[in-house]
Amino acid sequence: RLEYVSYHDGLTGLYNRSYYEQELKRLNVERSLPMSIILADINDLKLTNDTFGHMEGDRLIQTFATILKKTTRAEDIVARIGGDEFVILLPNTNEQEVTLIVDRINEFVEREISTKIKLSAAIGYMTTNEIVDSIDKIFVIAEEAMYHQKLRDKQKQQADILNIIEVSYRERFPEQYLMSMAMVDCVKKMLATQNVPVQKETDILYATQFALVGLLSDERLSLTHEKHRIAEHGYHILKNVPAFRDVADYVLAIFENSDGSGKPHGLHSADIPLASKMIRVTLDYYSLQSQGLRQKSILKKLVKNVNIVYDKEVLDLLIQATKEKQDEKIRS
Template sequence: MRHIEKLIDELLNKEESLDYSSKTKDEIITQISVFHEELRYQNDELKRMNEELTSLHQNYESIFMEAPIAYLILDEDFKVEKYNVDAVHLFETDRIKGNIIHPYLHPDSQDRFYFHLKHLAEKKESHSTEIDILIGTKKKHVKLHSNYIERPSDGAPSYRLAIIDETKENEQRKQIEYLSYHDQLTGVYNRHFLNGEIEKLNKDDLLPMGLILADLNGLKLINDTFGHQAGDQMIIIAVNIIKAYLPEGSSIARIGGDEFIILLSNTDELSAKALVKQLEKACESIPLKDLYLSVAFGYGLKQTVDESYETVFKEAEDRLYRNKLFHHSSNRKGIIDAALASLYEKHPQEQAHSVRVSQLAMKVGEVLGLGESQVLRLKTAGLLHDIGKITLDYKLFEKNLELTPQEKESLKKHVEVGYRLLNSSTEFADVADVVLYHHEYYNGKGYPRGLHEEQIPLESRIIGLCEAYDVVVHGRKHRKGLLKEDAVQYLFDNAGKRFDPALVDVLVNDVLKQR
């Protein structure tokens, strides 16, 4: 207080302080106290505002540093002045500051990024773009949202970049786009792509346009008999073979389950026909484990822009169907022959068993006085009665123990598989029913339909009897064979139950006694 009083005395003694001459010390002290309080209030207010600014700055720094996207601030030389945590993750390094951004740009994105910055500098407004960056050898796709700013201190330009990593999203978009134009199974184009490609090739300088149709023979049979997985494998193998022979600039599209179309620019009839011959030869027999598949082809030519695509397609389709009709029987027979050969190769005991059953069945048929065609049918059915086992797990043939209930149910399906295979071929269709019903029992307790007595075709009853006798005599992995006398007794014990009694009598008394 003494300091203030002294100050007042000094003021009163000065001419410039005449305004205070009429005031007493107490009045001046009061006035100064008010000024003091105001200064203290203003000081507190400035301190509070400074604390708020510090807090805001800290919040801004926190938001900047912890933002879920990458932020960079570049100076006028495009060097990094500042960066946040997500930028470290994006660029996979914490040594970004002071580096220029250009080395991180993918070569294909250099120009795009240059024009992006140029727009910011010239327009002085925000701008967005998408570019690719390189982190080592890794390519990332990012979206940029950028602003041009000037430093308050010196007005120097700088650039604020918000960077969103869209690598995964971009890959997903590409995958969706790819799938919209490509067949998912084979990777070749699909029907959606085809329409645009035909339009693109319909130009004078690209005509004539060759159109080749390809159709996989017997694919439905393979799908129905061996499952769609086997069919899919066959399709993939066939497509890969076809692609290997296609000239540069051609395209292939899948337009159906087993149908493909090949488009060729600047192709005359001679070239189209020669390519079809090449493809036919390459696809004569496409192997897949136990089977083979062939492909039918047909071609057409679009000579002029005005000629309709439908006309050319019909021309190719007609040629293809003539080809399929010509080879239909041999294709189906080929599948059956391949399946049988594979079964016998894997399980030689099945071949020996089938031959013995065939011979026994023929002799029973001859004793019964059946016609030549029926005896021949018995011979064929005996050889093919277990062809459906081609789809069974190999372990079932090698198992030394009794089959489980599930394994027995799996085994029963072989008659239906065999039926589908044989019924698909005109050459073997007449024995399909014989094979289907050869495990029916005389008392109706067999499979697959539970037929009984005369409902069961005669040939099926004969094959079923001869097969059972051969199995009982020669045994299986899990069961030893019986002596002939015991096997005969087994037949008599099951006469009227499993077997036709009259046929048991013929087999035992007229066939086996003669051996």
């Protein structure tokens, strides 16, 4: 029992790093040649943990581990060597054979539908036909191949991550999602009066759309209780999208107040991004509207908080934008 624990990963039942390193040295002999090594890295594990919690992240790891067990042979050494990293040692396996095994792993991964976030992995491999001075050289070459695949798939992965976030948000919080889309339309009108570069405008509109995406991490949160934590969770989810660094920063600052009394950092007006100010006043406007308040009552409440929560200039932009929307309704 003690020997099993010392050589196996507790979460997956696969071998652990210690056993892998021991076997790597043992197999660096002529009778194991040709020897191949496969290195695999689960994509989006951090996103899974940030969005759905670590239990779902563990399930993603276990699902991938099961696939590796199913697609390899009894003599192969399958190990989990890090949080999302796996390695397979394949003695007496040439390049053609290892390619077939990698193809089989990819087929099983593609068919897997049991996890909340679509399972995907970057895989690299290397075959040696001779004993090497440093067995780590094989690992490094396999690792480089894996990272090259990650780079090749980067654009698709980013689109997949964004789709995962949007679909999860829309399905689990349909009311908030619909409100966020109305907010996007309003903020777009506010931005029309500003000289904002196209890319920055795009980022602001994404931040508006995903202002409440932090609810995915903890649905017990609400806009009436510790609402800044929604922004904090949203920040951690959105920063998983490489192109969303600014978007994540805008979301984090949504619940900062003009007078410095907001959270999480107590920023004053001059330090709060304009995007965050626009999103905040628009979010509060639509939240009050969802409570059944009429336009006059909503604006009265918002005006009371000028220079406390909102900047007057930003509130004026909102008032103009909502007036335009009402005029459009009348004309239609």
